Amino acid sequence: MLTRKTSEPFWWLLFAAGGMVAALLVPVHLLVQGLAVPLGWTSISHARMLALAAQPLVKLYLFALIALPLYHWAHRFRFILEDLGLRGLRTPIALLSYGAAVLGTVATLWVLWRI
Amino acid sequence: MTVPRVERPGLYYPKLPATWWLRNANYFRFMLRELSSVFIALFLVVFLIQLHRLPQGPGAYAAYLETLRAPGWIIFHVLALAFALYHSVTWFNLTGVVQVVHLGERQVPPRLVVGASFALWAVVSVVLLWFLLRG
Amino acid sequence: MTEETMTLEVTRYRPGHDREPRTESFTVPYRKDWVVLDALNHIKDRIDGTLSYRWSCRMGVCGSCGMMVNGVPKLTCAAFLRDYRPGPIRVGPLANFPVIRDLVIALDDFMEKLRRVKPWIIRAVEKPVADGEYLQTPAQLDAYKQFSMCINCMLCYAACPVYGLEPAFVGPAAIALAYRYNLDSRDEGYRLREPVLSEAVGVWECTFVGECSVVCPKGVDPAAAIQRSKLAGATDWLLSMIMPWGGRR
Numbered sequence: 001m002l003t004r005k006t007s008e009p010f011w012w013l014l015f016a017a018g019g020m021v022a023a024l025l026v027p028v029h030l031l032v033q034g035l036a037v038p039l040g041w042t043s044i045s046h047a048r049m050l051a052l053a054a055q056p057l058v059k060l061y062l063f064a065l066i067a068l069p070l071y072h073w074a075h076r077f078r079f080i081l082e083d084l085g086l087r088g089l090r091t092p093i094a095l096l097s098y099g100a101a102v103l104g105t106v107a108t109l110w111v112l113w114r115i
Numbered sequence: 116m117t118v119p120r121v122e123r124p125g126l127y128y129p130k131l132p133a134t135w136w137l138r139n140a141n142y143f144r145f146m147l148r149e150l151s152s153v154f155i156a157l158f159l160v161v162f163l164i165q166l167h168r169l170p171q172g173p174g175a176y177a178a179y180l181e182t183l184r185a186p187g188w189i190i191f192h193v194l195a196l197a198f199a200l201y202h203s204v205t206w207f208n209l210t211g212v213v214q215v216v217h218l219g220e221r222q223v224p225p226r227l228v229v230g231a232s233f234a235l236w237a238v239v240s241v242v243l244l245w246f247l248l249r250g
Numbered sequence: 251m252t253e254e255t256m257t258l259e260v261t262r263y264r265p266g267h268d269r270e271p272r273t274e275s276f277t278v279p280y281r282k283d284w285v286v287l288d289a290l291n292h293i294k295d296r297i298d299g300t301l302s303y304r305w306s307c308r309m310g311v312c313g314s315c316g317m318m319v320n321g322v323p324k325l326t327c328a329a330f331l332r333d334y335r336p337g338p339i340r341v342g343p344l345a346n347f348p349v350i351r352d353l354v355i356a357l358d359d360f361m362e363k364l365r366r367v368k369p370w371i372i373r374a375v376e377k378p379v380a381d382g383e384y385l386q387t388p389a390q391l392d393a394y395k396q397f398s399m400c401i402n403c404m405l406c407y408a409a410c411p412v413y414g415l416e417p418a419f420v421g422p423a424a425i426a427l428a429y430r431y432n433l434d435s436r437d438e439g440y441r442l443r444e445p446v447l448s449e450a451v452g453v454w455e456c457t458f459v460g461e462c463s464v465v466c467p468k469g470v471d472p473a474a475a476i477q478r479s480k481l482a483g484a485t486d487w488l489l490s491m492i493m494p495w496g497g498r499r
């Protein structure tokens with residue numbers, strides 16, 4: 001098992017990368033997919049979405065877009081719980097948070113693989 | 116693990132309550148900033164499910180999009196968008212603090228670094244919008 | 251003519267007598283040019299000589315008069331009564347520290363942490379005095395000057411919830427000081443300070459609440475020092491992964 005000393009920089013780098021990706025890209029995706037399409041301001045056809053998502057470069061983009069911010073979440077979520085006073089449970093909280101992000105990464109790979 | 120501190124008799128050791136973040140506006144804004152990551156992650160999970168539906172054919176995909184029209188989901192996405200924007204703004208503001216940029220011997224003023232981050236965000240957003248909405 | 255007054259609600263704690271601190275109200279004359287410390291001195295001289303607190307310079311350089319004023323860490327020699335009108339003003343000991351008596355807190359923990367980051371110039375090999383001083387360009391001075399302005403007032407620790415929750419956290423001022431020496435062109439001690447900063451309770455403990463930099467009376471910006479130390483630590487780690495035979499510095 002990694003010691004805290006060597007694992008912290010690793011998770012922090014993933015957190016920083018994820019935070020950057022989320023800050024740059026997520027608002028537009030949220031606006032378009034979460035609001036503009038459901039509210040009918042615009043539409044993206046199934047055929048076009050499929051054609052787009054099938055391209056390797058787009059897949060790579062989608063992987064970074066989805067997987068990296070999961071680590072950003074995991075890192076912050078872990079410290080929210082710690083800052084709320086759950087310091088006795090530090091190790092399980094860290095395992096659960098980062099574990100969920102790793103699981104999400106695997107799921108993202110699987111979904112993109114099948115497109 | 117950290118060793119618990121040894122408390123000396125006679126001294127009074129204050130305890131920070133779990134509600135410390137309600138004590139001042141900056142603490143509260145910090146909590147909102149950290150909480151934004153939860154909404155961003157939830158949105159990405161929703162997006163992942165959408166991608167999962169994609170190869171299942173137009174029917175399954177359309178049905179999923181239909182669910183997202185429910186008022187509950189619209190409210191969620193409005194909230195998530197607000198949090199995502201809050202994340203972007205705080206994130207770029209803080210890059211000026213964290214990332215020191217040097218031009219030759221001189222340090223580039225943090226305000227310029229922050230400005231450049233926001234400019235990059237604007238450009239990326241416009242390009243992405245154009246790409247998503249085209250055709 | 252009745253004199254204008256203001257009320258101070260002062261936290262009192264008598265070791266051995268009180269289980270918990272309590273509050274005592276004092277009425278002091280209001281003067282436009284009085285700071286909270288003047289009001290405390292008035293109480294000690296005229297009302298209750300047992301009131302205990304620390305102060306020295308009265309001009310914001312010694313860093314000994316830090317207290318919580320209306321819940322915010324302040325140098326009481328720089329907190330004017332006029333900014334808290336009409337009152338009352340709550341004055342308490344610096345948060346997150348053990349209280350010795352009234353407004354006096356225990357410093358040992360902070361002093362120990364300061365020592366631990368080796369806040370002095372470390373050379374691999376000292377050069378003989380005869381060879382003259384270590385020279386530095388204005389730009390090299392600028393690189394760390396901001397982080398050298400610290401007066402060890404500990405307001406930043408009182409503002410830091412992470413320190414409140416985890417007393418072992420090395421904390422803002424000590425990390426800022428370590429960073430100051432790491433940035434100094436004359437210093438070669440990065441490797442010696444690094445273990446303290448990268449340990450479990452070092453820089454990684456910080457969640458960047460940022461309040462330390464808000465309350466710092468000297469514009470030190472310890473939060474920036476901590477985040478930049480994280481970045482440096484992470485870069486080091488990455489390089490050591492890519493090039494196991496040795497990263498930078």
Ligand code: SF4
Pocket residue numbers: 399400401402403404405406407422423426462465466467468469470471472
């Ligand atoms: S960094 Fe600022 S607030 Fe902290 S001890 Fe130094 S002068 Fe005081």
Ligand code: FES
Pocket residue numbers: 305306307308309310311312313314315316325326327328
């Ligand atoms: S008395 Fe010296 S800083 Fe206030």
